[in-house]
Amino acid sequence: MLRDWLDTTTRVLRDLPRLRQHIQPTFRFQDVRAVDRAFLARHGIRGVIWDVDGTLMAYHGHAIASEFGPHMSALFGDTTLQHAIVSNCDETRFDELTRILPDAALIRLYDAPGGPVTRCVRRGVDSLEPAGPPNALAIRKPSAALILASAEALGGLGAEQLLVVGDQHCTDIASANLAGVRSAKVATYRRNTFPIIVQLAQRLEALAAGRR
Numbered sequence: 272m273l274r275d276w277l278d279t280t281t282r283v284l285r286d287l288p289r290l291r292q293h294i295q296p297t298f299r300f301q302d303v304r305a306v307d308r309a310f311l312a313r314h315g316i317r318g319v320i321w322d323v324d325g326t327l328m329a330y331h332g333h334a335i336a337s338e339f340g341p342h343m344s345a346l347f348g349d350t351t352l353q354h355a356i357v358s359n360c361d362e363t364r365f366d367e368l369t370r371i372l373p374d375a376a377l378i379r380l381y382d383a384p385g386g387p388v389t390r391c392v393r394r395g396v397d398s399l400e401p402a403g404p405p406n407a408l409a410i411r412k413p414s415a416a417l418i419l420a421s422a423e424a425l426g427g428l429g430a431e432q433l434l435v436v437g438d439q440h441c442t443d444i445a446s447a448n449l450a451g452v453r454s455a456k457v458a459t460y461r462r463n464t465f466p467i468i469v470q471l472a473q474r475l476e477a478l479a480a481g482r483r
Contacts, residue, residue: 291480294440294441295444296455297454297455298454298455300455300458301458302339303339303342303343303436304342305455305457308345308346311352315432319352319355319435320418320422320434321375322437324465325461326443328460335371354376356377357417369392373394376393377392377393378421380414380417380420381409381410382408382410387410388400388407412445418450419450422450430450430452433452434455436457438457438458438459440477441476459473
């Protein structure tokens with residue numbers, strides 16, 4: 272699991288100069304509770320693509336943080352909204368997240384010889400579209416393709432109907448901007464639970480975004 276985070280951190284640090292123009296969010300909030308039904312309705316948002324670690328829970332947490340639980344349960348229970356989860360985790364963590372977050376569509380995108388393959392797990396149903404090799408290389412954030420695949424899994428919602436919510440400028444926010452989707456940056460939840468190298472990358476990307 273740590274290796275995947277280190278890989279993401281290495282790529283973020285390497286690509287930071289190129290990504291700087293894509294890391295400013297549409298909205299900034301203290302935490303996910305600001306993304307409520309009134310806010311979503313006001314902005315015409317019907318689908319939300321959520322990051323997990325640092326956004327909904329601590330690093331590799333086993334449940335949504337208790338202070339966010341009631342709020343997220345209400346959002347996930349709203350039949351007028353659709354939700355997807357996109358994480359840069361490994362396969363083991365991905366499978367764990369499908370059990371932790373059964374009310375959302377868990378999305379993973381793979382680079383396969385015939386083109387990208389989308390894995391979507393929702394309410395226990397695990398599908399690949401189109402069918403592809405299970406050992407294909409996973410595509411990680413920052414990636415416009417990953418956001419667009421999530422939009423397609425949510426019924427083909429348009430960019431203007433989507434919001435990406437995450438705590439990382441260079442993965443979550445950059446992915447949204449590259450895909451032409453609005454984004455909400457939240458403060459990293461329990462930053463001290465992340466590996467030191469990830470905390471360092473978060474600090475550097477915050478400085479690159481003009482935040483202290």
